[in-house]
Amino acid sequence: xxxxxxxxxxxxxxxxxxxxxxxxxxxxxxxxxxxxxxxxxxxxxxxxxxxxxxxxxxxxxxxxxxxxxxxxxxxxxxxxxxxxxxxxxxxxxxxxxxxxxxxxxxxxxxxxxxxxxxxxxxxxxxxxxxxxxxxxxxxxxxxxxxxxxxxxx
Amino acid sequence: xxxxxxxxxxxxxxxxxxxxxxxxxxxxxxxxxxxxxxxxxxxxxxxxxxxxxxxxxxxxxxxxxxxxxxxxxxxxxxxxxxxxxxxxxxxxxxxxxxxxxxxxxxxxxxxxxxxxxxxxxxxxxxxxxxxxxxxxxxxxxxxxxxxxxxxxx
DNA sequence: CCATATTCAATTGCGAACAATTAAATGTGA
DNA sequence: TCACATTTAATTGTTCGCAATTGAATATGG
Numbered sequence: 001x002x003x004x005x006x007x008x009x010x011x012x013x014x015x016x017x018x019x020x021x022x023x024x025x026x027x028x029x030x031x032x033x034x035x036x037x038x039x040x041x042x043x044x045x046x047x048x049x050x051x052x053x054x055x056x057x058x059x060x061x062x063x064x065x066x067x068x069x070x071x072x073x074x075x076x077x078x079x080x081x082x083x084x085x086x087x088x089x090x091x092x093x094x095x096x097x098x099x100x101x102x103x104x105x106x107x108x109x110x111x112x113x114x115x116x117x118x119x120x121x122x123x124x125x126x127x128x129x130x131x132x133x134x135x136x137x138x139x140x141x142x143x144x145x146x147x148x149x150x151x152x153x
Numbered sequence: 154x155x156x157x158x159x160x161x162x163x164x165x166x167x168x169x170x171x172x173x174x175x176x177x178x179x180x181x182x183x184x185x186x187x188x189x190x191x192x193x194x195x196x197x198x199x200x201x202x203x204x205x206x207x208x209x210x211x212x213x214x215x216x217x218x219x220x221x222x223x224x225x226x227x228x229x230x231x232x233x234x235x236x237x238x239x240x241x242x243x244x245x246x247x248x249x250x251x252x253x254x255x256x257x258x259x260x261x262x263x264x265x266x267x268x269x270x271x272x273x274x275x276x277x278x279x280x281x282x283x284x285x286x287x288x289x290x291x292x293x294x295x296x297x298x299x300x301x302x303x304x305x306x
Numbered sequence: 307c308c309a310t311a312t313t314c315a316a317t318t319g320c321g322a323a324c325a326a327t328t329a330a331a332t333g334t335g336a
Numbered sequence: 337t338c339a340c341a342t343t344t345a346a347t348t349g350t351t352c353g354c355a356a357t358t359g360a361a362t363a364t365g366g
Contacts, residue, residue: 008269011269011272012204012268012269012271012272013204014220014221016290017204017290018279018287018289018293019179019182019197019275020204021290021297022175022178023179023182023197023201024297025179025293025296026175026176026179028222028296028297028300028304029172029175029176029300030323031300032300032304033172034325043351043352044352045351045353048167048176051166051170054162054165055166060314060315062313062314068173068177069177069180070352070353071315071353071355072314072315073353073354073355073356074352074353074354076315076317077316077317077352078351078352096313096314096362097360097361097362098313098314098315098361099313099314099315099361100314112165115165116161118165119170120164122172125299126299126300127302128296133171134171136289136292136293136296137169137174140174140178140289140293141174141177143178143281144178144181146279146281147178147181147182147184147185148181148184150185150280151185180353187354196321196322198322198323199321213344214344215343215345223322223323223324224323224325224345225345226324226325226326226345226346226348227323229345230321230322230346231322234321249331249332249343249344250330250331250332250344251343251344252331252343253344253345
């Protein structure tokens with residue numbers, strides 16, 4: 001016979017999981033970004049890398065990884081695709097031959113101007129006031145940082 | 154010469170992006186879940202599918218997809234892996250031969266008991282009160298739903 | 307100075323995620 | 337009834353994401 005819904009099951013119910021809220025919201029953002037980023041020829045993770053580089057380029061892969069919480073297994077092929085698209089250049093550091101420095105090309109710099117309208121499109125899609133979004137962002141970042149603190153033990 | 158940091162760049166700064174907060178929080182959750190789910194032999198997306206099935210099984214792939222915002226391109230191979238792990242059975246519906254119904258095996262049902270301690274481990278890692286987490290979850294779900302509403306135009 | 311450890315990127319292999327297409331089953335309108 | 341559209345999974349191909357390993361460069365201790 002069918003097991004009836006019990007209060008003991010509440011912690012396992014999908015709709016009670018904050019992780020699923022976050023997981024599904026991330027995918028929803030991805031889907032909203034898709035058509036906007038298609039016009040720039042970027043995927044969402046590539047866009048994040050470009051955001052980092054637009055703030056400061058000529059940085060080692062490791063710095064990008066620490067900023068985005070990604071490792072070389074993700075970044076190396078991604079950066080090779082950005083290089084193939086002529087948006088970045090990858091060169092071994094002369095001071096430390098282990099490092100690969102990532103620099104923007106002229107095209108990479110220029111793409112920043114085409115990207116300027118993206119944030120406001122996202123803001124419109126989120127249908128939310130800026131102060132509310134900032135407050136949510138700060139809460140989510142604080143949660144993320146507490147989770148990441150647990151991982152390092 | 155180096156372009157100096159300008160107020161006009163604020164919308165493009167990584168730390169101002171709520172999407173990145175959500176994106177990086179999702180990855181942080183994944184990393185916290187990893188060791189817990191390894192003990193169950195599940196990945197995080199597989200765990201989400203099991204959560205759905207523990208609520209109600211014998212459901213078509215499409216229902217699982219609507220619940221999790223995933224399509225058959227993701228679910229078909231994932232469900233085949235759960236089938237290979239003897240956690241679910243996949244059978245064509247006799248009423249509608251287009252549908253594949255997903256049912257839990259005895260092992261699949263039994264795994265629910267082993268999963269009961271997972272939510273409290275996550276709660277501990279989040280280092281946050283339940284009411285605060287519930288409030289955040291509701292805000293994030295509301296944001297996700299507004300974003301998804303835009304996608305359907 | 308040398309053996310050892312550490313750092314860094316690249317590589318390999320697996321599991322998502324999704325767009326686009328395919329194929330089969332079912333539904334609908336003339 | 338029959339042509340046509342819709343629904344549903346499966347498939348293919350590309351891109352992440354990460355664990356684990358490799359190999360080269362650099363740092364460190366004795």
